[in-house]
Amino acid sequence: MSLAYLHDLPPAFWGVATLGLYGLARLIYARKRRWWSSPLLLAWLACLALAFTLQVSYADYLRGTSWLLSLLGPATVAFALPIYEQRQFIRRHWPVLAVGVMAGSTIAIFSSWLLAKSFGLPPDLERSLVPHSITTPFAMTVASGIGGIPQIAAVSTAVTGLLGAVIGDGLLKYLPVRSAFARGSLFGMGAHGVGVAKAYELGQEEGSIAGLVMILAGLANVAAAPVIAAVLI
Amino acid sequence: MTAALTDLAQIKVKIALAVNGIAPPKGWPQIGLLIAIWWGSDWLARLTGLPMPGSALGMILFLLALLSGWVNPAWLRQGSASLLNHMLLFFIPAMMAPLGHRELFGLVGLKILGVIVVGTTIIMTTTALIVELYYRQRLKAAEAKS
Numbered sequence: 001m002s003l004a005y006l007h008d009l010p011p012a013f014w015g016v017a018t019l020g021l022y023g024l025a026r027l028i029y030a031r032k033r034r035w036w037s038s039p040l041l042l043a044w045l046a047c048l049a050l051a052f053t054l055q056v057s058y059a060d061y062l063r064g065t066s067w068l069l070s071l072l073g074p075a076t077v078a079f080a081l082p083i084y085e086q087r088q089f090i091r092r093h094w095p096v097l098a099v100g101v102m103a104g105s106t107i108a109i110f111s112s113w114l115l116a117k118s119f120g121l122p123p124d125l126e127r128s129l130v131p132h133s134i135t136t137p138f139a140m141t142v143a144s145g146i147g148g149i150p151q152i153a154a155v156s157t158a159v160t161g162l163l164g165a166v167i168g169d170g171l172l173k174y175l176p177v178r179s180a181f182a183r184g185s186l187f188g189m190g191a192h193g194v195g196v197a198k199a200y201e202l203g204q205e206e207g208s209i210a211g212l213v214m215i216l217a218g219l220a221n222v223a224a225a226p227v228i229a230a231v232l233i
Numbered sequence: 234m235t236a237a238l239t240d241l242a243q244i245k246v247k248i249a250l251a252v253n254g255i256a257p258p259k260g261w262p263q264i265g266l267l268i269a270i271w272w273g274s275d276w277l278a279r280l281t282g283l284p285m286p287g288s289a290l291g292m293i294l295f296l297l298a299l300l301s302g303w304v305n306p307a308w309l310r311q312g313s314a315s316l317l318n319h320m321l322l323f324f325i326p327a328m329m330a331p332l333g334h335r336e337l338f339g340l341v342g343l344k345i346l347g348v349i350v351v352g353t354t355i356i357m358t359t360t361a362l363i364v365e366l367y368y369r370q371r372l373k374a375a376e377a378k379s
Contacts, residue, residue: 018322018325018326019322022321022322022325039321040321043321043322043325044325044328047325047329048329048331048332051329051332052332056332057332057333058329058330058332058333059333061326061329061332062326062329065325065326065329066326068322068323068325068326069323069324069326069327071268071316071323072288072320072323072324073268073271073275073287073288073291074264074267074268074270074271074288074291074316075316075317075319075320075323076271076288076289076291076292077267077270077271077274077288077291077292077295078267078292078309078312078313078314078316078317079292079317080292080293080295080296080299080313081295081299081306081309081310081313081314082317083296084296084299084300084306085306087300095367095371096364096367096368096371099363099364099367100360100363100364103359103360103363103364104356104359104360104363107355107356107359107360108352108356111351111352111355111356112348112352115347115348115351115352116344116348119344119347119348120344121341121344121345121348125341125345129345129348129349129352132348132349132352133352133353133356136320136321136324136327137288137320137323137324138289140324140327141286141288141289145284149330149334150327151327151328151329151330151333151334152330152334152337154324154327154328154330155327155328155330155331155337156345156348156349158324158328159345159346159349160349160352160353163349163350163353164353164357167350167353167354167357168357171354171357171358171361175358175361175362176365177361177362177364177365178365179364179365179368179369181364181365181368182361182362182364182365182368183361185360185361185364186357186360186361186364187357189356189357189360190353190356190357190360191353191357193320193321219289219292219293222285222286222289223285223289225284226284
């Protein structure tokens, strides 16, 4: 059966479908709180499955959904509020947070770049993978700033979050780390948004440290993007 | 009887979770205000040619406004929470990249997966160990002082 007639779907269909599948994924996650039921994974796979079934091109899909993408801008602005609310904590513990963010970011940038290079990935993909550990809106900004593909960065960043939550859980069984700072930094630096949710399962302190490390690492990477671009030539 | 009661309590929690899970965002006027901040800072970033996207500049300006006391955090708390809570919806369109990059389903995709798994293991291990060592050192230094 040919689905060619479906190519005439109005762009708004994809906006509504994405919203609907996202709502459904949130509903499933509210009932089954497991990593595989993360709305990030479910909504993404459902949207991909629908898009491939109806054979829509990426350009046509984006025509109906780019307004959602532009809401990442104000959402990034909103990150200021959690930072503001934890200003006392930051003032007291800034050296530890700074060490985590600086060391973590440097290691993240160089390890991804060296790994991508040694796996023989093409240069534009190498650059898209460099920011895979920071939160998605910042990762897309950094990727486009250093000559990568923001969309590939979005995919690899999301996969990093999903797998990172599982990897981090496993690592904590073997690593000799006890402080909430180290455990929180591990998830905030390595698995951004999904990791922060995971860190909150360990405790309130771990969670808020992970959240702060995630936002601060994102900002540090955006600020350092011109330097990264210059170093990685 | 008690079993039935706990069942009922569990069902209530489940319903509450389900409702929260799909609750539509609240604080629309506040979201509008955040969009306005982003627009303004995007324009400012382009005007001044700062090597920084408008969204990051907007976040810094918003933070400065909060710290200086010009902006009451209560004015924007609900809108910010709504946007952050639903952020993953906003990057789903970007994550649909495989529609335009079929090569991700082949060897290239596997290699990317390899970079992610090995990279994340390295990043997590080293970050956690460095932070732990530094934290212990600081604790020891603080004890020595007192």
